Amino acid sequence: MLGKLLVRYLKRYRWLLVGVLVFQFLSAMASLYLPRLNANIIDQGVARGDTEFIWSTGSLMLAISLGQITCSIIATFFAARAAMQAGRDIRLDVYEKVSAFSEREVSQFGPGSLITRNTNDVQQVQMLAMMGATMLVTAPLLAIGGVIMALQQDVGLSWLIGVSVPSLLVVAGLIISRMVPLFRSFQKKLDAVNRIMREQLTGIRVVRAFVREPIEAERFSVANHDIMVVGRKVGSLFVLLFPLAMLVLNVTVVGVIWFGGIQVDAGQVEIGTLFAFMQYVGQILMGVLMASFMTIMIPRAAVSAERIGEVLASESTLTRAADATTEFPAPGTVAFRDATFTYPGAEHPVLEGITFDAARGQTVAIVGSTGAGKTTLVSLIPRLFDVTAGSVAVGGVDVRQADLDRLWTTIGLVPQRPFLFTGTVASNLRFGREDATDADLWHALEVAQGRDFVEAMEGGLDARISQGGTNVSGGQRQRLAIARAIVHRPDVLVFDDSFSALDLTTDARLRQALWRELPEVTKIVVAQRVSTITDADQIVVLDDGRMVGLGTHEQLLETSETYKQIVDSQLGVEA
Secondary structure, three states: OHHHHHHHHHHHHHHHHHHHHHHHHHHHHHHHHHHHHHHHHHHHHHOOOOHHHHHHHHHHHHHHHHHHHHHHHHHHHHHHHHHHHHHHHHHHHHHHHHHOOOHHHHHHHOHHHHHHHHHHHHHHHHHHHHHHHHHHHHHHHHHHHHHHHHHHHOHHHHHHHHHHHHHHHHHHHHHHHHHHHHHHHHHHHHHHHHHHHHHHHHOHHHHHHOOOHHHHHHHHHHHHHHHHHHHHHHHHHHHHHHHHHHHHHHHHHHHHHHHHHHHHHOOOOOHHHHHHHHHHHHHHHHHHHHHHHHHHHHHHHHHHHHHHHHHHHOOOOOOOOOOOEOOOOOOOOEEEEEEEEOOOOOOOOOEEEEEEEEOOOOEEEEEEOOOOOHHHHHHOOOOOOOOOEEEEEEOOEEOOOEOHHHHHHHEEEEOOOOOOOOEEHHHHHOOOOOOOOHHHHHHHHHHOOOHHHHHHOOOHHHOEEOHHHOOOOHHHHHHHHHHHHHHOOOOEEEEEOOOOOOOHHHHHHHHHHHHHHOOOOEEEEEOOOHHHOOOOOEEEEEEOOEEEEEEOHHHHHHHOHHHHHHHHHHHHHHO
16 A cells, blocks of 8 residues: 555656656765775875875865765755655645545544544655655665675675674564554554544533543543553664664674784785775665665554555545536425435434425424434435435435535535634635625624624624634524525525524524525524424424424424424423
8 A cells, every 4th residue: 555655646756756866876876986985095095105196086085975965965855845745645635535525434534533644644654755765765775885895895704794784684674573563553542642632622611511621631641641652662662773783783893893904914905995895884784774764664654554545545425426417407495205314334224214395495394302313314405414215306406416516505504513614704604605795794694693793793704713613602603604604695504403502582583584585595494492493384393213294383283293292392391
């Protein structure tokens, strides 16, 4: 998966990678050539007292060193540019894939995990791409080139390379093999930390209301400790790797000095050649160590790439029909035909056999006890879920055959938990229609009974809104969400228990304004209060996912025992 991911995104920047290869090759060749020049200075210049040779060769070494530095900088720049752009592309593709997910896929992965995959996981792959583009080129050149150059200097000491390189590979292999499962565990622990943190920030009011701060702090502490334990184990292995690698390097250098010194004393090897051999041994082991470091990064990046691949390979259940239609012959109509929905893995359907029609301009109310399936039912209209049997039609077209963008344009949704985005009142209201004028916004606020409190806010339409709308009350948040849906100018307005935070007077005024100002808009209303839906054209009564009543308020009082019980219970409470 890691290889496929890197090839898929880095091939777009192949010319940058070619540049990396060229300049890294030049840099490595320069590194390999410098020890030979150093040996010549010692053996031919210093030994013979040839000052002119020392200056000329030293100047050449200085020029080569500057060229090597320049090539390394250019290669690193190209590698960073390719890696960063590839990371940008991966994040964009993951974002677009997640944006197309239905609620089913989002629930399957979890919001916290999706955030981690698009941030930390992409960063791991990105860093591997950058380091790999430089180290994986330099390491084999230094290792293989160093062996060749060392053998040219002194074949008699080559057995030291044959001992030190395998020893270093064995040490690195043993340590890296233990890191792979730890990296996989680390990413899962990171998911858990992000999930808990997100839950606590989102539900901070609930946490404080139930005095759960100490318990939630302990819950986070446990997750934080778990990731610390795994990270400590990984760090311990890192701590072992580099000292052991340096031990192998130092022992090899000692061996070169010891056995090389014997050869120098015997007149078989010159001192400059011995120094050059030592430098080549250092380059060989450095190349092996760089390759080992890369193999440490590869397991973690492989885990991250696998997690990213899972997201990219997931297909949303909200598939777009190849012959999707953008024409709605009966705008504003909604029709359920034996609609059934079952959650994956559930034994029983949440909704079963739902059949009713909503004509243009009608108000259809959905009522039922908690867990009856009201929210799931209205979620089928904008295709937040797809029916598992039967059909749902909007504007005379099965929603599965409709162009999704066109479908969503015709529907205005006010969810059960309205969400406001960071920005201003105006930017939130224009979320559905960017070209809306200030007059349109004020009119929508007036219909939604929100004009008074917006005018009282500092800045009016330019008043700041915090993420999630936490700086306004629940009722104000609901009214802003309703105004946002009105600004959208849909053919169908879906209210999922969107009046629950309003007092009875505001609720009544808002409904009257909606019915008066939007007579051509079909309104689907999920409600708990009977007073909210008594004047609806139709009322759909749900009980345990089944439709047990359909009619007006007066008709259902006579024909539906379930509806009568709901009315009696509320009247009894009000009395």
